[in-house]
Amino acid sequence: MTSPLQQASNGDAGQDKYVGTFDVLIIGAGVTGLYALYRLREMGFSVQSFEDGSGVGGTWYWNRYPGARFDSESYTYGYSFSEELLQEWDWKELYSGQPENERYLNYVADKFNLRPLIQMNSRIASATYDEHELSWQIETVDGRRARGRFLITAVGLLSAHYVPDFEGLDSYQGRWCHTGRWPKEGMDLAGKRVGVIGTGATAVQLITEIAREVGHLTVFQRTANYCAPLRNREIDDDMQAEIKASYPEIFQKCLETPGSFMHKFDTRSALEVSSEERLEQYERLWQEPGFKKWLSNFYDVMMPGDVNEDYAEFVRNKIRERVHDPVVAEMLVPKDHMFGSKRLPCESGYYEVYNQDNVLLVDVRSAPIKRITPTGLMLENGNEYELDVIIFATGYDAVTGSLNRIDIRGEGGKLLKDKFANGPRTYMGIQSAGFPNLFTVNAASVGNFVRAAEPLVDWVSECIRYVHDNEYATIAPTLEAEDEWVRHVNEDGANLLRSKANSWFVGANIPGKARALLTSPDTAPVMRAKRAEVASNGYQGFELR
Ligand code: NAP
Numbered sequence: 001m002t003s004p005l006q007q008a009s010n011g012d013a014g015q016d017k018y019v020g021t022f023d024v025l026i027i028g029a030g031v032t033g034l035y036a037l038y039r040l041r042e043m044g045f046s047v048q049s050f051e052d053g054s055g056v057g058g059t060w061y062w063n064r065y066p067g068a069r070f071d072s073e074s075y076t077y078g079y080s081f082s083e084e085l086l087q088e089w090d091w092k093e094l095y096s097g098q099p100e101n102e103r104y105l106n107y108v109a110d111k112f113n114l115r116p117l118i119q120m121n122s123r124i125a126s127a128t129y130d131e132h133e134l135s136w137q138i139e140t141v142d143g144r145r146a147r148g149r150f151l152i153t154a155v156g157l158l159s160a161h162y163v164p165d166f167e168g169l170d171s172y173q174g175r176w177c178h179t180g181r182w183p184k185e186g187m188d189l190a191g192k193r194v195g196v197i198g199t200g201a202t203a204v205q206l207i208t209e210i211a212r213e214v215g216h217l218t219v220f221q222r223t224a225n226y227c228a229p230l231r232n233r234e235i236d237d238d239m240q241a242e243i244k245a246s247y248p249e250i251f252q253k254c255l256e257t258p259g260s261f262m263h264k265f266d267t268r269s270a271l272e273v274s275s276e277e278r279l280e281q282y283e284r285l286w287q288e289p290g291f292k293k294w295l296s297n298f299y300d301v302m303m304p305g306d307v308n309e310d311y312a313e314f315v316r317n318k319i320r321e322r323v324h325d326p327v328v329a330e331m332l333v334p335k336d337h338m339f340g341s342k343r344l345p346c347e348s349g350y351y352e353v354y355n356q357d358n359v360l361l362v363d364v365r366s367a368p369i370k371r372i373t374p375t376g377l378m379l380e381n382g383n384e385y386e387l388d389v390i391i392f393a394t395g396y397d398a399v400t401g402s403l404n405r406i407d408i409r410g411e412g413g414k415l416l417k418d419k420f421a422n423g424p425r426t427y428m429g430i431q432s433a434g435f436p437n438l439f440t441v442n443a444a445s446v447g448n449f450v451r452a453a454e455p456l457v458d459w460v461s462e463c464i465r466y467v468h469d470n471e472y473a474t475i476a477p478t479l480e481a482e483d484e485w486v487r488h489v490n491e492d493g494a495n496l497l498r499s500k501a502n503s504w505f506v507g508a509n510i511p512g513k514a515r516a517l518l519t520s521p522d523t524a525p526v527m528r529a530k531r532a533e534v535a536s537n538g539y540q541g542f543e544l545r
Pocket of ligand 1: 069071164198203369502
């Protein structure tokens with residue numbers, strides 16, 4: 001395909017640090033960015049990706065903390081676009097760990113020769129829309145620049161890691177890190193006094209793993225979580241063969257479910273069956289691996305109300321059974337939010353860690369962390385903890401955080417960050433009025449990640465082809481379509497279980513961040529149908545110039 005921008009002479013070309021002019025620029029070479037690179041290159045576009053890390057993989061590049069692994073079944077997570085890839089790759093475990101996941105994404109990058117299209121170690125500082133050239137100019141923190149007619153932010157949903165602004169961190173003489181920036185060379189924790197701040201899905205994986213080697217572990221918990229057994233195991237040869245023979249059915253199943261997982265809700269209400277039958281189902285699913293416990297359960301387990309509370313109590317009792325000290329057990333039992341209102345952390349021996357003599361659970365809800373000291377940390381009640389290492393498992397400034405860390409300016413020099421100050425203002429998460437040809441794919445994808453990302457990238461790629469083939473210069477949503485979408489997210493999203501807790505889903509984990517649902521309130525099948533309808537109606541709701 002001839003690229004109009006490549007043909008155009010450009011004043012930037014030839015200057016130092018000028019990378020080039022492309023049809024499409026992609027920020028990020030994680031799961032979404034890699035597939036977008038592949039797809040758009042196959043369509044004949046010139047594409048270039050800029051990746052902050054020194055390698056590909058995004059989430060699976062950065063999150064190399066001990067214990068990091070999938071919570072979706074490995075064989076539902078891989079790309080589906082290449083039958084050859086599906087048949088070549090052997091997932092070793094039901095829920096594969098970070099090293100294997102990173103290896104997989106490297107394998108994909110090599111197999112499809114994507115590396116030449118990626119500039120590694122390239123953190124993007126700014127992205128500016130040029131209203132004369134009708135293109136985007138991006139600049140890395142070290143001053144390299146590139147131009148592209150289209151810009152895709154494949155910067156991740158959970159990639160802007162959040163370290164609370166604790167006083168005194170500069171004075172700390174031990175070693176500290178955030179789980180999302182775990183050093184490549186690893187951390188020597190053997191025999192050390194280690195503190196972990198946070199008890200979310202990340203901390204639950206990490207704590208279980210490091211409790212085996214540390215000298216002493218102190219866990220600072222603000223909110224207890226509902227956690228469920230992962231029940232991971234190796235995939236044997238028979239299962240491997242079965243998986244490889246049934247990928248079409250596996251992916252079809254994922255396509256049909258709300259979050260693109262292969263688990264379907266029971267269409268019965270828990271209230272339709274006897275209490276014995278209800279408990280039998282709870283117990284049976286509890287023995288199953290992964291997310292089945294909540295995503296294959298009675299449909300009303302995942303709706304606010306009495307059934308949700310009934311199941312929450314079932315899970316609380318499971319926690320109580322596993323922790324020897326009843327005081328510690330009660331600290332670990334969540335009581336302030338509904339089951340399923342936060343993403344369910346899956347664990348492999350998490351609660352038993354608190355039965356170890358060298359592990360201490362500290363409640364930082366009643367006495368918050370006041371400051372980091374040179375030798376550890378201090379709570380507001382004056383209690384001090386001496387620590388050789390502090391690990392922040394304190395989460396992410398989700399969805400908008402990774403966009404806001406880039407100075408993104410659209411028409412009239414308007415900052416995307418300002419526009420998103422009260423929550424994302426987009427149409428279907430994909431585009432924002434006043435920011436033509438910018439595709440914020442990281443704000444449009446949720447659920448079983450690759451299953452959601454692939455159809456989204458397909459839609460965006462087809463949209464770019466449509467704009468190009470029909471000789472339009474730009475595409476951006478109309479303000480009316482955007483307003484209606486924002487209304488839908490805020491009003492219809494307010495009824496969802498995941499809007500009810502103070503979590504990253506609604507930006508409530510970041511002090512000062514406006515509370516707003518950061519993802520679509522629609523299920524994956526509804527979202528795909530909406531996008532398909534918009535496209536088949538000539539990109540209804542978008543303005544093509
Ligand atoms: P998170 O769920 O936001 O948890 C952050 C933790 O840090 C919470 O316990 C939070 O307490 C605590 N925290 C934050 N600021 C604090 C402060 N100032 N003082 C004390 N505690 C503080 O983050 P995450 O665990 O990294 O997980 C984020 C998401 O990543 C998950 O929901 C999931 O979607 C994804 N994830 C997936 C997997 C997987 O298996 N594939 C693994 C890990 C993560 P509060 O709850 O009180 O705010």
